[in-house]
Amino acid sequence: MEIPVDATLILVEDFLTSHGLTAVREQSTTANPVLVADLNETAPSAPLILLGHLDTVFPVGTAKQRPGVIDGERLTGPGSNDMKPGAVMAIATLLALKEANYQAHPVRLILVTDEEILHKNAPTKETIARLSKGAVAGFNFESADPDNGVVTGRKGGAIVDLTVTGVAAHSGKEPEKGRSAVLELAHQIIKAEALTDQAAGKLVNCGLVNGGTSENIIPDHAPTGIAVRFTTVAGTTVEMKVATKIDSMDTLPGTAALLEKLQASARLLHQPVPHGKQTGGASDAGVLTAHNIPTLCALGIMGGGAHTAHEYGLVSSMFDRAALVATTIAHLD
Incomplete structure (x- = not known):
């Protein structure tokens, strides 16, 4: 019997394939596969990384007990904040770049299945590092607070x-x-x-x-x-x-410049300009910064209550932030 994260993997694989992208499972012989999809694989410039995770903290059966609901602007249900919407946004960003015929950099989408347990009993950190080798920027779609902040540093x-x-x-x-x-x-x-x-x-x-x-x-x-x-x-x-x-997400010399490009894109899109912030709570952004890749985190849905029965996300922020990341990537050198 498939557990929910396996069913989610199949759903995402089928969706990416139906939109002309190839999805590949890395470390597929373990119980914690990593899903990868690439755009512009052969482009000669350094790659960019879109990062997220498909797992939640909730036990099997929780979604049946309190299924996801959209009520106006508010999305609720298990994983509605951390981070099912973020995974959707990462996928949407990749597809937006594909539809716009973006060719400047290779763009790699990495979706893991064991982030919530910090990749216990699996080599996922090493897999992320290998798949991100040589990247010049990372964008992690963890959920955001409703204050329009973008995380530039996290605890380990x-x-x-x-x-x-x-x-x-x-x-x-x-x-x-x-x-x-x-x-x-x-x-x-x-x-x-x-x-x-x-x-x-x-x-x-x-x-x-x-x-x-x-x-x-x-x-x-x-x-x-x-x-x-x-x-x-x-x-x-x-x-x-x-x-x-998992390593702390360090603020690297290139982090400020990456944030400035994101802020410039917000002005271009007539969105409120996000501010940088430091926060607790480890994320896979720490794997990227540990390998000297400037990274912005908490680019996912804005909301709150992560890991609780009252978690929520603000639906409109999904489109706004995915557009913000895609526009930022489109204007990177």
């Missing part, structure tokens, strides 16, 4: 697997022999979350917790996912493993 991110091991025992007959891994994990979570310092850019979130096998057994195993260092206590052991990480 990591997923750290942490497992506490205790001693199992019957909670009624011989509780003194047990050492609760769940109890110790609770203490570690409190310590970890206390390290958050938003003003200093330190963000810690223990977002997935498990442990125990029965209500009447002192649990000897309890994993979670955090991104901090900590100390252990007597009777338990703690194992920490960095499962995956």
